[in-house]
Amino acid sequence: MLKTNSKNYDKLLKINQKLAHYESILSLLYWDDRVCMNPESAPYRGKQIAIITEYIHKAKTSKTYSNLVESLNLDDYPKYSPQWVNIKWWKYEYERNKKIPPKLISKLSQLIPESLQAWEKAKKEKKFKILKPYLKKIIQINKEMIQKWGYEQEPYEALVKNYEIDITPKQIETIFCPLQKSLIQIIKKYQPTLSQKPQTFNFDQHKLEQFCKYLVKKISNLNIRLDPTTHPFATTISPFDIRITTRYNKLESAIFGTLHELGHGLYDYYLPQHQYFGQPISQSVSLSIHESQSRFFENIIGRSLPFWKYFYNQLIKYVDLSNITLEKFVKYINKIDLQPIRTEADEFTYNLHIILRFEIERKIFNENIQIDELPELWNELFKQYFEYYPQDDSEGILQDIHWAESLFGYFPTYTLGNLIAAQLLNTISQKINIYQQIENGQFQEIIQFLKENIYLLGKTYTTNELVQKITNEQ
Known part of the structure; x- marks a missing residue:
């Protein structure tokens, strides 16, 4: 391993450790939004989250960050070592992040707290139309992100990669199809016996x-x-x-x-x-x-x-x-x-x-x-x-x-x-x-x-x- 690479690794590590503290603040803001916050404050919470999210995204797509990521080589470290794992994921995340403009990230981040409050209200009142304008914007932003990320087999694949990098929708479909078929057949066959009157429990x-x-x-x-x-x-x-x-x-x-x-x-x-x-x-x-x-x-x-x-x-x-x-x-x-x-x-x-x-x-x-x-x-x-x-x-x-x-x-x-x-x-x-x-x-x-x-x-x-x-x- 070259000395230069070692120094660059340490620099990139320090940047990510600092940004992790900002991400901790985001987690606290989201938790408070879902548990404690006055719903009327949602637009302001959205701005708080958007500012921090945009800052993190800009930092992780900056020229400095890019140069550091690109200077590191996986082959310089033993496979599955902590350094190897970190570099692998830093490179993967950078390639994803650099394709998305910071303003688009900020726009989505600001929208989500308002959308969550709208969902709470819509669910309570049983009216989809309350959530509809927010969900429409969220779907549109996701479609824009898909186009920027790109995909190999289908657009939806780009979103699944946010959660699973080595499993595609096509592979998921091969697992789900036989499961779906057998479950539906059993439900149709035994449906009269499956519908039971729910038990209710009184509790404080x-x-x-x-x-x-x-x-x-x-x-x-x-x-x-x-x-x-x-x-x-x-x-x-x-x-x-x-x-x-x-x-x-x-x-x-x-x-x-x-x-x-x-x-x-x-x-x-x-x-x-x-x-x-x-x-x-x-x-x-x-x-x-x-x-x-x-x-x-x-x-x-x-x-x-x-x-x-x-x-x-x-x-x-x-x-x-x-x-x-x-x-x-x-x-x-x-x-x-x-x-x-x-x-x-x-x-x-x-x-x-x-x-x-x-x-x-x-x-x-x-x-x-x-x-x-x-x-x-x-x-x-x-x-x-x-x-x-x-x-x-x-x-x-x-x-x-x-x-x-x-x-x-x-x-x-x-x-x-x-x-x-x-x-x-x-x-x-x-x-x-x-x-x-x-x-x-x-x-x-x-x-x-x-x-x-x-x-x-x-x-x-x-x-x-x-x-x-x-x-x-x-």
């Missing part, structure tokens, strides 16, 4: 919040903050400052929203951010791996009988379940029904919710579906898939926050994460008596396995490489 929100906080602490043994919000999410403000949210509209939504976001939170907490702050190697591999962690804790752990053999007696201290036995409760949380809301769907039908969104996103960006057509397109596809027509926009196109936040290309990672989570269970079960430990309320050995094989590796490997390394499977 404050007590349920206490139980959810107890879950977080018992499983993680960490100080992870939990707050209420309209749509659950997890975020990292800085190393060790991990914050998650859930919603308390239903008992099961609160519990499984908490477990889902805790899976994200554990991954973020144990990433090597303290050791490698501001470096790509301290970041997560991809959204598919991230979602594998959230779905692992939500479903594979959280819906299991052993989990509730331990936690049920704690739950009934907070929630009145006097008429429901442990066995009936576990059966209920694992029931299969045609739930119209993705975040409340069972494991069986959940992937069909994702495939529907994947199909619509491809139509938006590959076929130029107009925004006025989206609610009806959603409802018609939902009818085809689930034998159910959404009652209103809140049950339909407004149920997710992702599009209002410009997260196009994100949805496929949920199903990919589900599949990876199942592979992880198979691998972990060969090394640990996982369900016996869960029944005993012991999670540290499970978390230690995930730390050693996923969390602490950061962005060293791609999704495909990491799955192959852990499971010996594709």
Whole structure:
């Protein structure tokens, strides 16, 4: 390795570490927007975010930054070393960033806080037209970005690359198609028996919040903050400052929203951010791996009988379940029904919710579906898939926050994460008596396995490489 390259590496490292502090500020602003902020302040918050985002983008596409990135050579460092990983990702991100004008980034960043507040209002009032003007602008900006990024097979591919660099929509389609076909056939065959009257539980929100906080602490043994919000999410403000949210509209939504976001939170907490702050190697591999962690804790752990053999007696201290036995409760949380809301769907039908969104996103960006057509397109596809027509926009196109936040290309990672989570269970079960430990309320050995094989590796490997390394499977 040349001395010049070593000095340039150090210079680039310092720039990225400084910018990482600005990105931490952005995370805090976004968290506050979703949890605490007065909705009337959205335009001002948008300007704050836009100013910081534009500054970061300009810094990462400047002539100085460009010269430093281009001076570094991957061959000067051992493959998979921290330096090699950082340079690989700095080069990839620079090639993406330099194609997008700072003003376009600023425009989108300023729009998102207003769009999120519009989504909240639209969802509450069940009126898509409230979100429509914001979503129209967001889609248009994404189309402009696609043209600037370019693509090989289809426009939508450019957006998927924001979350998965080595998986294309065509490859996703080959996974989704047989899954979609078999799920729809089963739903059509058993539809009359799948539609069940939902169970309702009476609970005091404050007590349920206490139980959810107890879950977080018992499983993680960490100080992870939990707050209420309209749509659950997890975020990292800085190393060790991990914050998650859930919603308390239903008992099961609160519990499984908490477990889902805790899976994200554990991954973020144990990433090597303290050791490698501001470096790509301290970041997560991809959204598919991230979602594998959230779905692992939500479903594979959280819906299991052993989990509730331990936690049920704690739950009934907070929630009145006097008429429901442990066995009936576990059966209920694992029931299969045609739930119209993705975040409340069972494991069986959940992937069909994702495939529907994947199909619509491809139509938006590959076929130029107009925004006025989206609610009806959603409802018609939902009818085809689930034998159910959404009652209103809140049950339909407004149920997710992702599009209002410009997260196009994100949805496929949920199903990919589900599949990876199942592979992880198979691998972990060969090394640990996982369900016996869960029944005993012991999670540290499970978390230690995930730390050693996923969390602490950061962005060293791609999704495909990491799955192959852990499971010996594709």
